[in-house]
Amino acid sequence: MRKKKWLNTSLAVITAVSLLLAGCSSNNNDGGSKTNTNANDSTDGNAVDNTDPVTFSYFGFGTNIDVMASETTIGKILQEQTGVDWKMEYVVGDPSTKAGVMIAGGEYPDVISPVGELSKLLNAGAYIPLNDLIEKHGPNIKRVYGEYMDKITHEDGNIYILPFTANVGGYLNDPDAGSNIWIQRRVLKEFGYPEVKTLDQYFDLIVKYQEKYPSVDGKETVGFVTFAGEQGQFYTITNAPMHLAGYPNDGNVLVDMETHEAKLYMATEHEKRWLKKLNEMNAKGLVDPETFTANGDQFKAKLTSGRVLGFVGYIWQMADAMNNLKTAGNDDLRYVSLPIVFDESITDAYMDPPSFVNNRGLGISVSAKDPVRIIKYWDNLLKEENQRLVQWGEEGVTYSVNEEGRFIMSAEQLANRNDNEFKRKYGWAYFDYEWPRYGDNSVYEDGNAHLPARQPEVANVNYTDGDRELLNAYGIETFSGFFAQPVERPWYPAWSIEKEQGSPEQIFNQKAGDLQQKFYPKLVFATEAQFESVWNDYLAEFGKLDAAGFEKFMTDKVKARIAGVW
Structure with a gap:
């Protein structure tokens, strides 16, 4: 029988606290033997730290452009505080292949943000335990992650990564939270801003608009596209049934609110x-023929062209295109997400409830040159003034404070916050997420929002005349006003439940996902007469997999989380 991945709440807390207080790890490779034992080993958190220049390596399995941290404004400020610089590199090509190469070579960057490769790297012993380091050198780490210790402690009693979602000081919803189903604003405007709630209503509008305007300004309109052609992003189209059925993003399962099945x-x-609806729309010529083949750049280029009437995708996947459209200045060609569900009787659940994701974070590798120096850098980063820096920047430069003590941004400052080139140069593109940090919904001690986007005063400045026209037409103040308020789910999000590499659950996920990628294009592009036959072929192939075993695994994990076992 496989051992449980996470400790239960009481045992995890006791183990984590006892380890921290004892100042020792259950694993001899606790980083202490690899560090200098001078002033950098102080435990009181107040001694003057070593600020001699040093450069560490950072590797992220997300997408970004390689950089030296000191080449950014934020990285330079943090370097001046600590003496630490970072050579930041990001994955190119297949993440799994890159992780395999790292493991085979046995040499790692100093710190790694593994994204979906966490279990593989953990099983390979790529990370050192952080318990001892946190106790000796991490007062701010303990402040931020203290209530989450049970959720980040591994079965062996060690903490290996610091996640990115530790909520501090309260919980603020995003005033502009949205769904993953979008429509071009000119479609709504053309028909007098009607209420659009169901999938049928949504596509009926797009059909009517395309029939009326098959081309605009000499450009043929494209009815509907998806982000399914980009490697690793197929979940964009497969997640839609979950949302349409009235469930939040729990991955590939629907969790019953009463039984927790x-x-x-x-x-x-x-x-x-x-899929039947997409098939019907394809028969009408609405679905883009490249919807399963266009890569991310091609997809975003289609959106930026203004030709697309509707699409499915998450905002973080196409923020560049959205910003480009806004900069172009024609609000009618921009998009708005709507609370689309299957039937009027369904309450949407697009807005995320309070959550904690424990399988995305940053860890120190066994190859790290100086884990103590690194953990002190992280602890310094978690000071509230530095959390403000990595989100808001510098007072008087990238934001201001009004007479009421509220953080605000001018239109020009906000434009910089949304400009990709400025974000890279300033450092927001590198420091505002994949580091130990406050969670997005956090609130500072003075009541200001941790994320500028959560600050109502900033959201209001961000609105154009077209935004206000649309909001006024629907009688709401912010775009989140379209959506139902989130319902708390103690297990959320279920997609973060770890499936160990090579486990039956991981193998099921892989095989089921492969089947979806094989059959979705066939189902969407089949003739209407062929659809049922292709669907039955899909069911037959899916029936060979152990779906019941996977569901039992997920149900057990969900119920365990409700009981406090992470």
């Missing part, structure tokens, strides 16, 4: 209904 929506009527 986790059921797959793969190969169910929910998935069939979604």
Whole structure:
């Protein structure tokens, strides 16, 4: 029998605290033997730290452009505080292949943000335990992560990564939270800003608009596209049935609010209904023929062209395109996400409830030259003034404080916050997420929002005349006003439940995902007469997988989280 991945709440807390207080790890490779034992080893948190210049290596399995941290404004300020610089590199090509190369070579960057490769790197012994380091050198780490210790402690009693979602000081919803189903604003404007709630209503509008305007300004309109052609982003189209059925992003399962049973929506009527609708729209010529082949750049280029009437995708996947459209200045060609569901009786659940994701974070590798110096850098980063720096920047430069003590941004400052080139140069593109940090919904001690986007005063400045026209038409103040308020789910998000590499659950996920990628294009592009036959072929192939075993695994994990076992 496989051992449990996470300790139960009481045992985890006791183990973590006892380890921290004892100042020792259950693993001899605690980083202490690799560090200098001079002033850098002080434990009182107040001694003058060593600020001699040093450069560490950072590797992220997300997408970004390589940089020296000191070449950015934020990185330079942090270097002046600590003496530490970072050579920051990011994955190119297949992340799994890169992780395998690292493991095979046995040499790692000093710190690694593994994204989806965490379990593989953990099983390979790529990370050192952080317990002892946190106790000796991490007062701010303990302040930020203290209530989450049970959720980040591994089965062996060690902490290996610091996640990115530790909520501090309260919980603020995003005033502009949205869904993953979008429509071009000119479509809504053309028909007098109607209420659009169901999938049928959504596509009916797009059909009517395209029939009326098959081309605009000499450009042929494109009815509907998806982000399914980009490597690793197929979940964009497969997640839709979950949302349409009235569930939040729990991955590939729907969790019943009363029984807490986790059921797959793969190969169910929910998935069939979604794909059948796309098939019908394809028969009408609405679905882009490249919807399963266009890469991310091509997809975003389509959006930026203004030709697309509707699409499915998450905001973080196409923020560049959205910003480019806003900069172009024609609000009618921009998009708005809507609370689309299957039926009027369904309450949407697009807005995220309070959550904690424990399988995305930053860890120190066994190859790290000086773990103490690194952990002190992280602890310094978690001071509230530095959390303000990595989100808001410098007072008087990138934001201001009004007479009421509220953080505000001018239109020009906000434009910089949204400009990719400025974000890279200033450092927001590198420091505002994949580091130990406050969670997005956090609130500072003075009541200001941790994220500028959560600050109502900033959201208001960000609105154009077209934004206000649309909001006024629907009688709401912010775009989150379209959506139902989130309902608390103690397990959320279920997608963060770890499936160990090579486990039955991980193998099921891989095989089921492969089937979806094989059959989705066939189902969408089949003739209407062929659809049922192709669907039955899909069900037959899916039936060979152990769906019941996966559902039991997820149900057990969800119920364990509710009981406090992470």
